[in-house]
Amino acid sequence: MAVFFNITISPTPKPPKPFTSSLSPPQTQISKAPQKPQQNPIFKIKGPSTLSGHISISGSKNSSLALLAATLCCSGSSLLHNVPNVSDIKAMASILTYLGAKVEAFDGNMIVNSDGVGNVEVDMEEMKKIRGGFFVIGPLVARFGEAVVDLPGGCEIGNRPVDLYLRGLSALGAVVELRDGKVRAHAANGKGLAGGRFRLDYPSVGATETLMMAASLADGITVLSNVAKEPEVVDLARFLIDSGASIEGAGSDNLVIRGKSQLHGSECVITPDRIEAGTFMLAAAITHSCISMSPIIPSRLSCLIDKLSEAGCKISQFNQHTLEVSAVPTYIGDNLKGFDIRTSPFPGFPTDLQPQAMALLTTCTGSSLVVESVFDKRMSHVRELQKLGARIRVCGSTALVFGKDEGSSLHGSRVFASDLRGGVSLVLAGLAAEGTTEINNIAHIDRGYENIDRKLQHLGVDIQRLTPVACPL
Numbered sequence: 001m002a003v004f005f006n007i008t009i010s011p012t013p014k015p016p017k018p019f020t021s022s023l024s025p026p027q028t029q030i031s032k033a034p035q036k037p038q039q040n041p042i043f044k045i046k047g048p049s050t051l052s053g054h055i056s057i058s059g060s061k062n063s064s065l066a067l068l069a070a071t072l073c074c075s076g077s078s079l080l081h082n083v084p085n086v087s088d089i090k091a092m093a094s095i096l097t098y099l100g101a102k103v104e105a106f107d108g109n110m111i112v113n114s115d116g117v118g119n120v121e122v123d124m125e126e127m128k129k130i131r132g133g134f135f136v137i138g139p140l141v142a143r144f145g146e147a148v149v150d151l152p153g154g155c156e157i158g159n160r161p162v163d164l165y166l167r168g169l170s171a172l173g174a175v176v177e178l179r180d181g182k183v184r185a186h187a188a189n190g191k192g193l194a195g196g197r198f199r200l201d202y203p204s205v206g207a208t209e210t211l212m213m214a215a216s217l218a219d220g221i222t223v224l225s226n227v228a229k230e231p232e233v234v235d236l237a238r239f240l241i242d243s244g245a246s247i248e249g250a251g252s253d254n255l256v257i258r259g260k261s262q263l264h265g266s267e268c269v270i271t272p273d274r275i276e277a278g279t280f281m282l283a284a285a286i287t288h289s290c291i292s293m294s295p296i297i298p299s300r301l302s303c304l305i306d307k308l309s310e311a312g313c314k315i316s317q318f319n320q321h322t323l324e325v326s327a328v329p330t331y332i333g334d335n336l337k338g339f340d341i342r343t344s345p346f347p348g349f350p351t352d353l354q355p356q357a358m359a360l361l362t363t364c365t366g367s368s369l370v371v372e373s374v375f376d377k378r379m380s381h382v383r384e385l386q387k388l389g390a391r392i393r394v395c396g397s398t399a400l401v402f403g404k405d406e407g408s409s410l411h412g413s414r415v416f417a418s419d420l421r422g423g424v425s426l427v428l429a430g431l432a433a434e435g436t437t438e439i440n441n442i443a444h445i446d447r448g449y450e451n452i453d454r455k456l457q458h459l460g461v462d463i464q465r466l467t468p469v470a471c472p473l
């Protein structure tokens with residue numbers, strides 16, 4: 001067994017984790033009483049809140065998505081532990097099942113056996129909901145010689161083409177065609193892929209992961225350059241290596257992959273979600289509170305740690321995997337100081353923390369510049385933050401955020417989540433706002449945060465999940 005993140009820390013008791021996978025056998029329908037149409041649930045937060053206590057960080061959504069796709073490369077069963085119970089993972093599990101893989105999910109563990117895959121075409125709604133579903137194109141074409149997949153969904157945060165995936169697969173000997181919103185790929189030689197050289201124009205995380213999986217089963221050596229260095233890429237490489245792949249350079253700009261004719265299933269523990277941890281660190285800062293969290297890997301969050309320290313927070317590491325963030329008035333005085341951010345690929349400031357950091361900046365002193373350089377339309381949260389009283393001026397992908405001494409003053413209001421991280425930035429703003437904040441469309445938040453409401457309640461927040469029932473006409 002190869003466990004690459006083994007933790008025995010058992011902090012405060014975890015909330016129960018029923019994994020209500022869509023894979024569970026259908027429930028027997030006892031009553032045929034007409035169901036009232038259900039609407040998207042909402043969060044109601046009464047602020048301002050002060051947080052205290054300790055929370056457990058869940059496994060990484062993005063690592064889990066990549067590793068679940070990678071199980072399609074492996075003969076036999078793979079066992080993943082610490083998989084977060086979020087809707088993106090359920091969608092991914094449904095995609096694997098649709099392809100013919102056997103997926104069992106229980107209490108944060110998933111066992112996947114893809115030996116029975118008999119279908120290489122995914123034609124289902126789930127593909128259009130999540131980004132990670134598209135990653136299956138690499139394993140399918142590499143192991144089964146063919147794949148037909150819909151263009152992916154995921155957060156609507158700008159132009160998200162798949163040209164690098166397609167050009168990379170072509171460099172490995174696939175014939176690739178994009179028609180009617182579907183990508184069709186097959187091995188040109190009718191058998192499998194061959195090693196090749198490919199330089200990514202941009203270090204795309206998903207393209208790097210997809211090509212790494214494909215190259216692991218290609219015949220010969222593949223050299224990929226200008227690849228993504230994100231921790232999730234490193235996690236995937238470790239899983240593939242444990243499954244028998246030969247991959248050098250994960251975490252650097254170049255990957256050398258010696259293809260193997262077969263990989264076998266292996267066992268691993270999904271690493272903690274650095275974006276969830278970063279979100280809770282920012283929650284402590286925006287509420288001028290002190291909380292601790294574990295497990296986390298601080299080196300994966302060094303950029304945020306530097307920025308929060310610059311703002312005036314005290315960040316202490318207690319053991320290898322526990323961090324405390326303190327922004328209590330006795331330490332910081334009345335306010336935190338604003339700071340500038342420019343998102344960029346790892347190890348730069350993560351784009352997936354930009355909206356949450358922007359919420360914090362509206363409560364700091366001074367004005368701060370936020371430059372979003374990874375996605376071209378990741379500013380939809382600005383309008384909603386403005387409804388909560390934030391003063392922000394946007395020009396393209398740059399935002400000038402005015403702090404509390406320059407006109408921002410958060411107060412409760414009714415707002416709408418338009419994507420995952422934008423949605424959670426409204427939760428953070430709601431924690432700091434005076435009065436009640438109602439956040440609609442929280443299905444976006446449920447895509448990537450496991451039990452966020454229960455975790456916040458545990459820290460002392462007055463937050464409720466309400467499911468309005470639509471009135472039948």
Ligand SMILES: CC(=O)N[C@H]1[C@@H](OP(=O)(O)OP(=O)(O)OC[C@H]2O[C@@H](n3ccc(=O)[nH]c3=O)[C@H](O)[C@@H]2O)O[C@H](CO)[C@@H](O)[C@@H]1O
Pocket residue numbers: 062065131132159160161162163164165202203204205206207228230232351352374375376
């Ligand atoms: C499921 C998953 O892991 N999602 C993460 C992944 O998304 P994802 O893998 O989609 O993000 P990418 O790194 O691919 O995207 C970054 C940039 O590359 C561009 N691009 C990408 C592919 C391509 O073929 N051509 C191209 O031009 C995109 O338009 C974007 O501007 O990394 C992002 C960047 O850290 C994170 O925000 C997402 O949370």
Ligand SMILES: C=C(OP(=O)(O)O)C(=O)O
Pocket residue numbers: 130131132153154155156157352420421448
């Ligand atoms: C953008 C994100 O996810 P996805 O790539 O799945 O849309 C995210 O996790 O913030």
